[in-house]
Amino acid sequence: MFPFIRTLLTTVACTAACYTPHVWADDQPVGITANLSFIEVQHGGKAVRIERNPDNFAMVEPDMALTSRPCPPYCIQPITLGSGVETWGEVEVIESLRRADPHTLLIDSREPEWIERLGQIPSAVNIPWQQLHPQHTTPEKMAEMMEDLFSVYRVGALWNFASAKTLVFYCNGPWCGQSPTTIRQLLSMGYPAHKIKWYRGGIQDWMIMGLTVVKPAKK
Numbered sequence: 001m002f003p004f005i006r007t008l009l010t011t012v013a014c015t016a017a018c019y020t021p022h023v024w025a026d027d028q029p030v031g032i033t034a035n036l037s038f039i040e041v042q043h044g045g046k047a048v049r050i051e052r053n054p055d056n057f058a059m060v061e062p063d064m065a066l067t068s069r070p071c072p073p074y075c076i077q078p079i080t081l082g083s084g085v086e087t088w089g090e091v092e093v094i095e096s097l098r099r100a101d102p103h104t105l106l107i108d109s110r111e112p113e114w115i116e117r118l119g120q121i122p123s124a125v126n127i128p129w130q131q132l133h134p135q136h137t138t139p140e141k142m143a144e145m146m147e148d149l150f151s152v153y154r155v156g157a158l159w160n161f162a163s164a165k166t167l168v169f170y171c172n173g174p175w176c177g178q179s180p181t182t183i184r185q186l187l188s189m190g191y192p193a194h195k196i197k198w199y200r201g202g203i204q205d206w207m208i209m210g211l212t213v214v215k216p217a218k219k
Contacts, residue, residue, distance in 0.1 A: 027056075028056055029054070030052045030053065030054050030055075030056065030210065031052070032050075032051065032052060032090075032091070032094060032211075033091060036094075037051060038050060038051035039094060039097060039098045041097050041100070041122050041123040042123060043122040043123050043124075043214055044214075044217075048122040048123070048212065048214060049212065050094065050097065050121075050122055050211060050212045051211070051212055052209060052210040052211055052212075053210035053211075055210075058210055060207055060208050061118065061207055063117065063118060064118070064173070064203070064204045064207050064208065069175055071175070073177060074175045074176070074177075075175065075177070076174060076175055077174055077175065077176070077177065077180055077200060079200065081180055081183050081184065081198055082183065082184065082187050082193055082196075083193060084192075084193025084194050084196075085183060085187070085193050085196045085197070085198055086194075086196075086197045086198070087197075087198050087199075087200050088168065088197050088198065088199045088200070089199070089201065089205075090199075090201065090205065090206065090209055090211065092197075092199075093106070093121070093168065093170075093199050096168060096197075097122075097123055101166075103151075103165050103166060104165060104166040104167075104168065105125060105149065105150070105165050105166070105167050105168065106121060106123055106124045106125065106168045106170075107124065107125055107126075107127050107167055107168065107169050107170075107179075107182075108120045108121065108124040108125065108126045108127070108170060108171070108203075109127060109128065109129045109169055109170065109171045109178040109179035109181075109182050110126070110128065110129075110171050110172060110176075110178055110203075111128050111129075111130075111178070112126060112128065114172060114203075115215070115216060116215065116216060118172075118203055118207070118213065118215075119203075119213030119214055119215040120203065120213060120214060120215075121170070121203070121206060121211075121213065121214075122212060122213075122214050124170075125149070127145070127149070127182075128178075129171075129178040129179070129181050129182045131145060132145065132182050132185055132186065133181065133182070133185055134185075146159070149165075150164055150165050150167065150191075151163045151164055151165050152164045152191070158190075159189065159190055159191075161190065161191060161192050161195075164191065164192060164195050165195070166195045166196075166197065167186070167191075167195065167196050167197070168197040168198075168199060169182060169183055169196070169197070169198050169199065170198070170199035170200075170201075170202045170203065170206075171202050171203070172202050172203055172204060173201065173202040173203065173204030173205065174200055174201060174202070174204070174205070176202055176204075179198060179199075179202070180198070183196055183198060
């Protein structure tokens, strides 16, 4: 038998005999990372634990399982939104929340009805994208938002970003344009790119990872 045929047959046999499929159990631990099980944050004046769903057979919400929303407007977003703007994943977001830096703000850019349906990341502040877009709000309201929430101040016709907070934006997922629209608007106003972070995966990836979400209290 030719050597290469013998090697091929040995490889096929080993693949069939040596592979042991993973058997899922319903009680295996589900950490955030190998060394981190959960963190606690403040949301609405209450402590909320962020952790992953411990059910090894949990499935994502049907709304977040859709693969083919019409584009436009729901087109796949690029990895990089602008030079200097960091794109984050879940671990970076959680680490930022764990540090609880008062100069960092997690912002949910979605319209409120999405939060009512799906919930939001604990500790996030909801600032719908329209509130920071000149076609949907007034310059006065935008200025008030910048000053009160972002610690940015107007000096004559210019903005002073010396004390600007670091802003972490997210929306519905990699196909969602709400947070990218806000980020691009802030960049056009001169907001420092290194003080803007983007969680591209958004609430879709957050929920796919089984991480905690909170919904508004029922009225």
